[in-house]
Amino acid sequence: MRYLPKSPADRTEMLREIGVPSIADLFSTIPSEFQVKGDLRIPRQHGESEIIDRFRQFAANNAAGYASFLGAGVYRHYRPVLIDTVVSRGEFLTSYTPYQPEIAQGTLQAMFEFQTMICELSGMEIANASMYDGSTGAAEAIMMAVRVTGRDGAVIARTVHPEYREVIGTYALHQEIPLSEVGYGADGRVDLEALDAAISGETACVLIQSPNFFGTIEDVAAIADMAHRKGALLIVSIAEAVSLGIVRPPVEADIVSLEAQSFGVALSYGGPYCGVLACKEKFLRQMPGRLVGETKDMDGKRGFVLTLSTREQHIRREKATSNICTNQALVAMMVTVFLAVYGKEGLRELAEHNLAKAAYLKHSLAGLGAKVLFDGAPRFNEFVLDIEGGAEAANTGLLESKIIGGLPLEKWYPELGAGASLWCATEVTTRAEMDGAATALAGASGRMVGQMVGAR
Amino acid sequence: MAAAITSPEMAAANAEAKFVGTPRKATTHTNQNEGLMFEKSSPGKKAYRMAELDVPAVDAASLLGDLARKDLGAMPELSEIEIVRHFTRMSTWNYAIDLGMYPLGSCTMKYNGRVNELVSRLEGIAEAHPYQPESLSQGVLEIMKVLSDALIEITGMDAITLQPAAGAHGEFTGILLARAYHESQGNARKKIIIPDSAHGTNPATAAVVGYEVANLKSNAQGMVDLAELARMVDADTAALMLTNPSTIGVFESEIGKIAEILHAKGALLYMDGANMNALVGKARPGDFGVDVMHLNLHKTFSTPHGGGGPGSGPVACKKILEPFLPTPVIVERANGLLGMDYHRPQTVGRVRMFYGNFGMFVRALAYILANGPDGLRQTTEDAVLNANYIRAKLDGVFELPYKTQSLHEVVFSDRLQAKNGVKTGDMGKRLIDYGFHAYTTSFPLVVQGAMMIEPTESESREELDLLIDALQQIAREAAENPELVRTAPHTTRMRRLDETAAARKPVLRWKAPVASTSLTPDSAAKEW
Numbered sequence: 010m011r012y013l014p015k016s017p018a019d020r021t022e023m024l025r026e027i028g029v030p031s032i033a034d035l036f037s038t039i040p041s042e043f044q045v046k047g048d049l050r051i052p053r054q055h056g057e058s059e060i061i062d063r064f065r066q067f068a069a070n071n072a073a074g075y076a077s078f079l080g081a082g083v084y085r086h087y088r089p090v091l092i093d094t095v096v097s098r099g100e101f102l103t104s105y106t107p108y109q110p111e112i113a114q115g116t117l118q119a120m121f122e123f124q125t126m127i128c129e130l131s132g133m134e135i136a137n138a139s140m141y142d143g144s145t146g147a148a149e150a151i152m153m154a155v156r157v158t159g160r161d162g163a164v165i166a167r168t169v170h171p172e173y174r175e176v177i178g179t180y181a182l183h184q185e186i187p188l189s190e191v192g193y194g195a196d197g198r199v200d201l202e203a204l205d206a207a208i209s210g211e212t213a214c215v216l217i218q219s220p221n222f223f224g225t226i227e228d229v230a231a232i233a234d235m236a237h238r239k240g241a242l243l244i245v246s247i248a249e250a251v252s253l254g255i256v257r258p259p260v261e262a263d264i265v266s267l268e269a270q271s272f273g274v275a276l277s278y279g280g281p282y283c284g285v286l287a288c289k290e291k292f293l294r295q296m297p298g299r300l301v302g303e304t305k306d307m308d309g310k311r312g313f314v315l316t317l318s319t320r321e322q323h324i325r326r327e328k329a330t331s332n333i334c335t336n337q338a339l340v341a342m343m344v345t346v347f348l349a350v351y352g353k354e355g356l357r358e359l360a361e362h363n364l365a366k367a368a369y370l371k372h373s374l375a376g377l378g379a380k381v382l383f384d385g386a387p388r389f390n391e392f393v394l395d396i397e398g399g400a401e402a403a404n405t406g407l408l409e410s411k412i413i414g415g416l417p418l419e420k421w422y423p424e425l426g427a428g429a430s431l432w433c434a435t436e437v438t439t440r441a442e443m444d445g446a447a448t449a450l451a452g453a454s455g456r457m458v459g460q461m462v463g464a465r
Numbered sequence: 466m467a468a469a470i471t472s473p474e475m476a477a478a479n480a481e482a483k484f485v486g487t488p489r490k491a492t493t494h495t496n497q498n499e500g501l502m503f504e505k506s507s508p509g510k511k512a513y514r515m516a517e518l519d520v521p522a523v524d525a526a527s528l529l530g531d532l533a534r535k536d537l538g539a540m541p542e543l544s545e546i547e548i549v550r551h552f553t554r555m556s557t558w559n560y561a562i563d564l565g566m567y568p569l570g571s572c573t574m575k576y577n578g579r580v581n582e583l584v585s586r587l588e589g590i591a592e593a594h595p596y597q598p599e600s601l602s603q604g605v606l607e608i609m610k611v612l613s614d615a616l617i618e619i620t621g622m623d624a625i626t627l628q629p630a631a632g633a634h635g636e637f638t639g640i641l642l643a644r645a646y647h648e649s650q651g652n653a654r655k656k657i658i659i660p661d662s663a664h665g666t667n668p669a670t671a672a673v674v675g676y677e678v679a680n681l682k683s684n685a686q687g688m689v690d691l692a693e694l695a696r697m698v699d700a701d702t703a704a705l706m707l708t709n710p711s712t713i714g715v716f717e718s719e720i721g722k723i724a725e726i727l728h729a730k731g732a733l734l735y736m737d738g739a740n741m742n743a744l745v746g747k748a749r750p751g752d753f754g755v756d757v758m759h760l761n762l763h764k765t766f767s768t769p770h771g772g773g774g775p776g777s778g779p780v781a782c783k784k785i786l787e788p789f790l791p792t793p794v795i796v797e798r799a800n801g802l803l804g805m806d807y808h809r810p811q812t813v814g815r816v817r818m819f820y821g822n823f824g825m826f827v828r829a830l831a832y833i834l835a836n837g838p839d840g841l842r843q844t845t846e847d848a849v850l851n852a853n854y855i856r857a858k859l860d861g862v863f864e865l866p867y868k869t870q871s872l873h874e875v876v877f878s879d880r881l882q883a884k885n886g887v888k889t890g891d892m893g894k895r896l897i898d899y900g901f902h903a904y905t906t907s908f909p910l911v912v913q914g915a916m917m918i919e920p921t922e923s924e925s926r927e928e929l930d931l932l933i934d935a936l937q938q939i940a941r942e943a944a945e946n947p948e949l950v951r952t953a954p955h956t957t958r959m960r961r962l963d964e965t966a967a968a969r970k971p972v973l974r975w976k977a978p979v980a981s982t983s984l985t986p987d988s989a990a991k992e993w
Binding site: 010011012013014015019020022023024026027028029032035036037038039040042043044045048049050051052053054055057059060061063064065066067068069070071072073075077079081082083085087089091093094095096097098099100101102103104105106107109110111112113114115116118119120121122124125126128129130134135136138139141142143144145170172173175176178179180182183184185226253254255256257258275276277278279280281293299300301302303304305306307308310312313314316317318319321322323324325326327328329331332333334335336337338339340342346348349350351352353354355356357358359360361362364365366368369387404408413416436439440443 | 499501502503506508510511512513515516518519520521522523525528529530531532533534535537538539540541542543545548549551552553555556557558559560561562563564567569572574576577578580582583584585586587588589590591592593594595596597598601602603604605607608611614615618619630631632633634636637641644664665666668669670671672673674675678715716718720721746747748749752753761763767769770771772773774775776777791813814815816817818819820821822823824825827831833834835836837838839840841842843844846847849850851853854856857858869870872893894897902903908922923924925926928952954957958959960961962963964966967968971972973974975
């Protein structure tokens, strides 16, 4: 086997030095009734070229060559070449968690830079070195707010990503955190009156997403004010991180839970991505996950270490702030490189391109047979389209033109009806793709209208 | 005098007759100096150029009004060459598997095959959107199906979810399954039994799922004390969380009886699969009574550790727990296509959005294909061979507190060296001077001054001999020149770092010398 650096003679010699006659003797503590006799029934050993061929076949059997207007928590953005240049370096790719800081300064300094940039972007004072993803990050943020406030309820906007809400439901159930949901108004933003009514003296936190699941930007300042007046914390979840280049950061929040996938992380069918929590410094001791801090070595030289580990499971065991151990370090490294490449001006320009593309797409699709819901509210790069004749039927028609249309929303928001779907355009969406979608959609709705007329 | 020691050569000169070992693997090399990226930033530098905008530009201020951002604070402005050098220089400060052995016990730091990286970046795989239609996702779904089937066969279990993002997340999922199962029997039960040798994540997980933790003391051999277990297991016991082989690298030979004791009281056996590298192709947890377990794809199945993640923690279970698996579950439809089933009334719910760390599934499957059944078995045998070779060569040099037969890792203690004031942590740091990463120090907790060594299968006999030689020399240094070991490492770019100061007054982000951006909450609200 090509990954194993031993000759048969090495093995024989090593067994001799150990003083056992055969390899089987080293496994003698496993009762023979539990030992596997013969081969496991798994695919045979493949040559490297065969592995590549096999995965090329898997890859070909997907959506290659299709234009896509999907977003909904996962965004197609251009990934600068430098990202893979950096993370393909074995020194980053194949290093362990930096528990030995003397030989892990590369990872540690990059994480410190990551934390710094997340603070700058989110408007928070501290950030951790990453969580699994935006959904578990939001759940951990709620548990953190419960610890901070000593209260036990959470109020969650229905405009938070539905899968995030499902994950939060799983986590909250056994923490015995009562959850309540607050709906949205005619503008697709949190219903402020309902929210005010839902927050009680027992509410630990309010969780909103902005831009929210419909792409609409929430009034963070007003919601923060509402939560704070009743002693609750405000958690703002951000699923489309690129929005931070042009949208005012949620500085009034107490905790920001960011999914940083948009910053240079491949779609990869849903993961790995990069969650991260940022917050006000006063909540530091309740922050879950790894933190990198600055310090000095014995010679007085600046260096970085994992710090405040007394919060974590390997020290506190069942009293830890979370059971999290492994995080998303290499993905956070991708984010760090992405942010360095775009930098202060690039992030703004990138966000402006997203705004422009989404505005163009919205303008192109609205019209015959389709209207934009929640129009008029401020948004970033997504919007909800209501298509006569149904979103699923329209999408089926679009597939004929090699176009993947918006995500149908009825499954999660039955009140929006079968016509509603969520559309996204980013800087990589071309005008030709958008024009193509508009033509195909108009054609499809024309046909549908025609059928309806014919049926009469 | 300690502070004056900056290299073994100088130490030798200072200490004259005192022994200073000779690292045969590493020599001191020139390191780069590199500040933080913010310190080399200056306005107007760029490392990007946007593609030409092919639609009309929009005015952000008019679209967003008050919600438009005014300023991006201290975000850096750098050119491309500076960024490449920045990260390349920093990379030279890291130790990595590609540079040499990580004898870290319990971490399974094995070689990460490069073909895994290549296939995970193929366009149809890397650019698959999790919401693209099922009909256009058959390739990615097939990757998940083939991997699931292989992992089920390897573990001897009946069903699996790939959704958990890491080992601890897998534990969380597995204990949720146990809880849901007990609830379906009418009683969620109250406690989880956890041996004192367990990973810290185990008790932390039990707490997150709302269980009390009952601590099971290990017996004189460092293994499960059957009598004590039998006494503890009662109608309130939900499960035992057991690592097998244990964290001292020993197979629980009484595993059949352990499972019987639990099952007789209706409790479940959870296995922490962190040490699965000792078993793949040789023994299957499903065969020895385990009801539910997690795997760490970033340990056993070679997905890269990446400086701390991403991981992936699939959870395999027996039939009785299958109805409770997180949604969605991959299924084969009547038309032969693969799809995701969301309608599972008894599910514990989602533990993560989408389907898990898919990119890690690709790598793990590539590893399994590269090995096949014969390669996986040989891998396990080599991992166990390597650990036993180290044990045979170092037994006596270091105290071996438990004499039971080792599988994939061996745990020594620092008792012999502690007499001279040299602790496990010191010797771990000194090992760095010899060109290795430290072994795992001070874990498991059942061994005072533990030195936990797991070589994995990826090490040649030559690399093992270098490690053995290094540890033998360090043992001699500890006896004859303890100060040298206590102040190690001496050859790294950074010497020991002040972790106490870091925790006492945490500095967790860079700030401009003269703050360009105020981050005080009240004023910032107006300035942004």
